[in-house]
Amino acid sequence: MNRTSQFALLPLAAMAILLSGTASAAPKPKVSKTQAEAIALKAAPGKIVESDYEKEDGIWRWSFDIRQGKRIHEIGIDAITGKIVESSFENPGNKD
Numbered sequence: 001m002n003r004t005s006q007f008a009l010l011p012l013a014a015m016a017i018l019l020s021g022t023a024s025a026a027p028k029p030k031v032s033k034t035q036a037e038a039i040a041l042k043a044a045p046g047k048i049v050e051s052d053y054e055k056e057d058g059i060w061r062w063s064f065d066i067r068q069g070k071r072i073h074e075i076g077i078d079a080i081t082g083k084i085v086e087s088s089f090e091n092p093g094n095k096d
Contacts, residue, residue: 029079036062040075
């Protein structure tokens with residue numbers, strides 16, 4: 001097999017991995033984004049400037065960056081239980 005044909009097989013190999021189920025899809029959260037936003041804003045009043053549904057430290061959670069004046073308050077909400085799993089501050093412009 002020549003070099004060109006080896007490279008032509010790479011997209012097929014990637015597709016086979018994706019179809020085999022080795023790529024994990026995000027599970028459907030039990031706590032909706034709207035419910036999680038309400039929990040987050042009750043804990044940290046302000047304006048949500050960014051939100052994500054992400055897996056962090058082994059759990060799926062909603063993450064909200066809430067602007068409070070000149071600081072950003074990050075609130076993480078467990079997507080299964082609705083409990084706050086993170087409450088921290090970051091400087092504007094910082095990404096974790």
